[in-house]
Amino acid sequence: MIARLERGLALLLALLAGPSVALATHEPDHRYIVLGYVRDGAGRPLAGVEVRVVRERTGLAYPARTDREGFYLVIVHLHDEDLGDALTVSAASATGRIVATFDPRDKRFERGTRVDIEGGRAVERRPLFAKTLKELLER
DSSP: OHHHHHHHHHHHHHHHHHHHHHHHTOSGGGOEEEEEEEEOTTSOBOTTOEEEEEETTTOOEEEEEOOTTSEEEEEEOOOGGGTTOEEEEEETTEEEEEEOOOOTTOOSSOOEEEEEEETTEEEEOGGGHHHHHHHHHTO
16 A cells, blocks of 8 residues: 555656656655645635745745645655755745654655645644545545
């Protein structure tokens, strides 16, 4: 099951990120995934919205667009030594700040978090990350 998820994620990353980013983020300990949903104040999904994740320390920006369900996925190039880096997530009129949290000893499982944009607010839902990623890969 884990191997299937890893293969699925590798394919998804290659399709979403393109060859240059996919090669730079080929292992779980070289990437940090920020994913979530963008919805209006009534809870309706917002399609085609640009989402940007910016590494505050470097200023590097990682953009994505929401799909028809308002879903987005951003792959940030982080290494073990980047534990604790601050990231700014913005979409529509919302901006939120998160901290990259992961176990540097874990080289197998995906690192990341879920940040939903709801009616102009960014809400981090870290406990939902693994479940959301699994659901995406099983689509």
